[in-house]
Amino acid sequence: MTLEQLRIFVAVAEHMHVTRAAQALNLTQSAASAAIQALEARHATKLFHRVGRGIALTDAGTAFLPEARAVLARADLAERALNDLSALRRGSLALHASQTIANYWLPPLMHRFRTQHPGVLLDLTIGNTTQVAEAVTEGRADLGFAEGDLDLDLEGFEHSSVPGDRLVLVVGAGHPWAQERMIAPARFAESAWVLRERGSGTRQVFEAALGRLGVDSATLPVALELASNEAVRAAIEAGAGAGVLSSLAVESGLRFGTLLRLEPHFPARRFRVLRHPEHYRSKAVEAFLDVVGSV
Structure with missing residues (x-):
């Protein structure tokens, strides 16, 4: 069962006509019919009665329709959530920083970022340099900030200095x-x-x-x-x-x-910005690095 099959099933059920449903979805009539037939064959269940030139929902189709609509609604919400994350209308960013950076240097940059992207939640954890590096390594921090002129083993980190x-x-x-x-x-x-x-x-x-x-x-x-x-x-x-x-x-x-x-x-x-190279570099990470780079 695919989302496309569900969309076609709901459209046919709402139009009670395969051709009109296909036109609404910008599909050919044969593609819409094939999708319904594949869905019925896969589950060995008739969803529509074929009555002359018309169609009607079977009892199984009637029961299945609200479920199909619910799945499509959840899929639409998921797609909108991804779009929001991509457009930085929502999301979160975990920052770990050593004390000097967290208490004095970083808050103005966090304020600037939140002004530009108010829907993205920033979570700041304060620790010493060793703890910051560990948080980045373990994936608890999207970005880590530590004093740059240190004897810090940077192997395994994507890093830059500011x-x-x-x-x-x-x-x-x-x-x-x-x-x-x-x-x-x-x-x-x-x-x-x-x-x-x-x-x-x-x-x-x-x-x-x-x-x-x-x-x-x-x-x-x-x-x-x-x-x-x-x-x-x-x-x-x-x-x-x-x-x-x-x-x-x-x-x-x-x-x-x-x-x-x-x-x-x-x-x-200089202060050092740390990131794990194997962890996903989100849009929020990119945007925060842009703010840091403007210092």
């Missing part, structure tokens, strides 16, 4: 370094430090930068390791020590004077 942020050295207003502008890397061990947890992109990028400055990260007296940018920032503002965070994460603290930015300046870094 302009990101810059790590900055900050202290609270009451910190001993607050009156200085430049802190030589050799003095880093003089202060307690508040850092993101190991495995976070911010921590990995900071430790890599320390190596380039000739500083052994093991020599830093780390007072606190915290699992969110907000917690690190609050601890630094409270005087727990110096810290390094994304420029995006400290913007408000610098503006209101609760944080002070010191040199040395760290190089700009």
